[in-house]
Amino acid sequence: MKLLTHNMxxxxxxxxxxxGYPLIIQARDVKVMEVEFRxxxxxxxxxxIDWECLCRAAEDLGHLNDLPKSVPDxxxxxxxxxxxxxxxxxxxxxxxxxLICPESSRKFPVTDGIPNMLLNEDEI
Amino acid sequence: xxxxxxxxPHLAQxxxxxxxxxxEDSYLLLDALEQDLDTQSPLLVVExxxxxxxxxxxxxxxYPEAIVLATDVNxxxxxxxxxxxxxxxxxxxxxxxxxxxxxxxxxxxxxxDLLVCNPPYVATDxxxxxxxxxxxxxxxxxLGLDLTRRIVENLNEILSPNGIxxxxxxxxxxxxxxxxxxxxxxxxxxEKVLSRRAGREFLTVIKIKR
Numbered sequence: 001m002k003l004l005t006h007n008m009x010x011x012x013x014x015x016x017x018x019x020g021y022p023l024i025i026q027a028r029d030v031k032v033m034e035v036e037f038r039x040x041x042x043x044x045x046x047x048x049i050d051w052e053c054l055c056r057a058a059e060d061l062g063h064l065n066d067l068p069k070s071v072p073d074x075x076x077x078x079x080x081x082x083x084x085x086x087x088x089x090x091x092x093x094x095x096x097x098x099l100i101c102p103e104s105s106r107k108f109p110v111t112d113g114i115p116n117m118l119l120n121e122d123e124i
Numbered sequence: 125x126x127x128x129x130x131x132x133p134h135l136a137q138x139x140x141x142x143x144x145x146x147x148e149d150s151y152l153l154l155d156a157l158e159q160d161l162d163t164q165s166p167l168l169v170v171e172x173x174x175x176x177x178x179x180x181x182x183x184x185x186x187y188p189e190a191i192v193l194a195t196d197v198n199x200x201x202x203x204x205x206x207x208x209x210x211x212x213x214x215x216x217x218x219x220x221x222x223x224x225x226x227x228x229x230x231x232x233x234x235x236x237d238l239l240v241c242n243p244p245y246v247a248t249d250x251x252x253x254x255x256x257x258x259x260x261x262x263x264x265x266x267l268g269l270d271l272t273r274r275i276v277e278n279l280n281e282i283l284s285p286n287g288i289x290x291x292x293x294x295x296x297x298x299x300x301x302x303x304x305x306x307x308x309x310x311x312x313x314x315e316k317v318l319s320r321r322a323g324r325e326f327l328t329v330i331k332i333k334r
Contacts, residue, residue, distance in 0.1 A: 008231040013229065045167065045191070048167070114220065115220055116221040119223070124226075
């Protein structure tokens with residue numbers, strides 16, 4: 001599960017939950033892999049992600065480094081920034097661990113990089 | 125746009141016996157996508173019910189500049205999708221086990237550029253619904269439209285402004301009536317892309333957008 005994907009996951013569909021975001025990551029196995037850098041993809045993706053959630057997740061995994069706390073103006077032309085964003089969004093993967101709902105503490109396991117977000121009938 | 129059929133030899137393994145093996149409906153969808161997808165470059169591609177992963181893998185190869193979110197309720201299908209991606213060198217697929225994008229909804233609504241689904245389209249009793257195993261790949265409830273209708277009802281919310289959706293229908297779904305329903309009740313544009321007879325089934329791929 002890349003952090004880009006984690007950025008899209010919520011537990012809001014649980015009946016007791018109001019926001020359910022961001023999910024807290026408790027990782028057991030994290031993998032860092034090289035992914036081809038595509039400036040345009042990152043640039044187009046930035047407006048669609050929650051930057052604060054991305055930073056928090058990167059920090060939890062020990063990969064925050066010098067990632068800026070907020071998206072700079074003119075980020076589309078800032079290759080240095082885009083590369084840092086690329087690394088965090090696409091190159092850091094949680095292979096095994098849990099995602100935890102911040103409101104209900106319900107754990108969603110991540111196994112082999114696949115988050116299991118399926119709820120039980122009584123949770124919906 | 126040329127689409128190569130992804131390799132899926134791993135589906136023969138016993139751990140994937142519960143996964144829908146690509147069949148005529150899968151290949152029809154691939155052909156329809158190959159024929160119809162233009163050079164528009166989607167950013168966010170989503171598949172509901174990825175099964176073997178064959179469709180997500182093909183889309184991933186088509187659009188290396190996108191992120192493909194493949195979802196399924198079936199654990200084996202999720203694993204199969206991951207294996208298909210790996211085997212076909214797809215670097216931009218992510219797999220999530222979820223029911224109908226529930227865990228993604230709040231964050232992807234209004235952002236999905238391409239939504240694809242080869243749904244469980246067989247007409248069955250309501251009692252056959254709710255499975256997370258192989259039945260989930262074909263049990264479609266009343267008129268076989270349970271999931272399909274649910275997708276259509278939510279398209280206005282989930283698609284990006286120029287987003288497009290491709291769905292597979294079978295004749296038991298009463299496609300002409302359903303297409304009319306899509307147009308009149310949801311105000312969407314809908315057209316047939318490709319049809320084909322496959323044994324006792326007559327399949328049609330439809331394309332829906334605003």
